[in-house]
Amino acid sequence: MIWAKEETLPRAEIEKIQLEKLRQTVAYIYEKVEPYRKKMDAAKVKPEDIRTLEDLRKLPFTYKSDFKDNYPFGLFAVDKKELVRYHASSGTTGKPTVVGYTRHDLDVWLNNVARIACMGGATADDVAQISFGYGTFTGALGLHGGLEKIGASVIPMSSGNTNKQIMFIQDMGVTLLVATPSYALHLGEQIRERGIDPKKDLRMHIGLFGGEGMTEPMRDEMHRVWGDQFICTQNYGMSELCGPGVSGECTELCGMHVNEDWFIPEIIDPETEEVLPPGEHGELVVTCLGKEALPLVRYRTGDLTKLMYEPCKCGRTTCRMENLSGRADDMLVIRGVNVFPTQIEEVLFKIEEIGPHYEILVERKNRLDVMTISVELIDDRLLDSYASLSKLEQRIKSALKAQLGLATQIKLVGPNSLQRFEGKAKRVTDLRKDGL
Amino acid sequence: MKQISVFVENQPGSLMRVTSALNEAKVNIRAAASFDTPEFGILRLVVDQPVKAKEYLTSKGFVVRVQDVIGAELKDEKGNLNQMLKILAEGNISIGYIYSFVIRENRAPVMVFHSDDNEKARGVLKEAGILLVDDEEL
């Protein structure tokens, strides 16, 4: 099923909608949001200079750092009393990236998620278990609201507690799973270990995955674990843009359809910042259209992909994004949570007993991400007893947990044993191959 | 008596790197103990020149701690370790760890231990006539 007629318009009509909304959006931010006005003035561009979609290129980029510099409300365009919801995601340092929604924004957002759920094959008959962590992240409540819109029954399970997850899947006849693909694989294997055959014994037939990329080997593995009846699609979004609902795979599995009447995607060369022609690979830049609370123009997502404009067999005419192939920056996605090494650094620098150097190792064990951070012990007082060393480890772990919302492993090493770098340090080793 | 504690990672050769550094510095090892945890270990040593040992190891990039421990000489007779531990238990002193000398050159064995109250431990052992060993005798 196709949720909205805007998904199937001829290109000329999609572009007409985009241009009209773009001009409104640019006039709106120039009037309402001071940091945008300042940037546009500096770039000598006025709202009336935007006459064609090509003119989008005249506008300055917006960066994640703009959220930090204007924390918490500086980029908001409406009075705080107009807001009906806040969400937040990882910032590059201690403060999160906070986003807000008016009632209209929520409605647009959840309708966009409803489109994505339909792309992945969901209908009103589905019983959907949301196994994303709830809380300030947009993933859980986004899919939750979108699936409710199409009339599916939603179980707000949240993450963790595998036994309870399995009990609900069995007892409630769950047909649709919302999770990170790695957690879905973990859960599927746990189900098999209990002697349950998902294809024969369960009603599960749809997986809507997000929070991290799903590679093709992961999708194959998903079928092996859950059975070939399991339709696995992934979708894309980030809290700054709204949350999930920016784009999603249809069941033809040939890229993620962008909801183009609400988002204009561009691909740029992250180094030169030049816009690249369709089909070229580079950093995704997104302009949100018609957002009231937190309009966002030319946002540098940091995600690397390419865009395909040929109409799809599914009937949709909206352009498609290829599977993300990586990041333009050093952001990591750990168990669906975005992690910036700078966040880790900030925590470690405050702990006096360890040196300033560190290394991050990311592996996937038993399907789940494990992040190990090596730090150099420099304070000899801790050698009085094992207890003092363990206490230090615990202290680092809980400080990181508070900052990242994630459990980490700490490895204490001797001084000078970590590699020193001249110039740009390479502190992260990611051993996850093809997501498996 | 002084003990040096050295932070070592759990990997092949990590203890040897400490002992060979001490060899280079011409420091003699009298007693050694290490206990493993999954990730790291503390190598505890009694050496003849603890200050020099710390200086040299630190210059080689090790984290080293010099600590006060008790060296108690045992007469080479049955039941003597038990006897010493009994004295400490009666003095309500709890022992953190205990190990013994590896080299004693025909002299009586020495137990090295660390307790929650080293001063009190020294007192009760002396009172019981147990010979305590000083750094000078190493």
Ligand SMILES: [Zn+2]
């Ligand atoms: Zn399609």
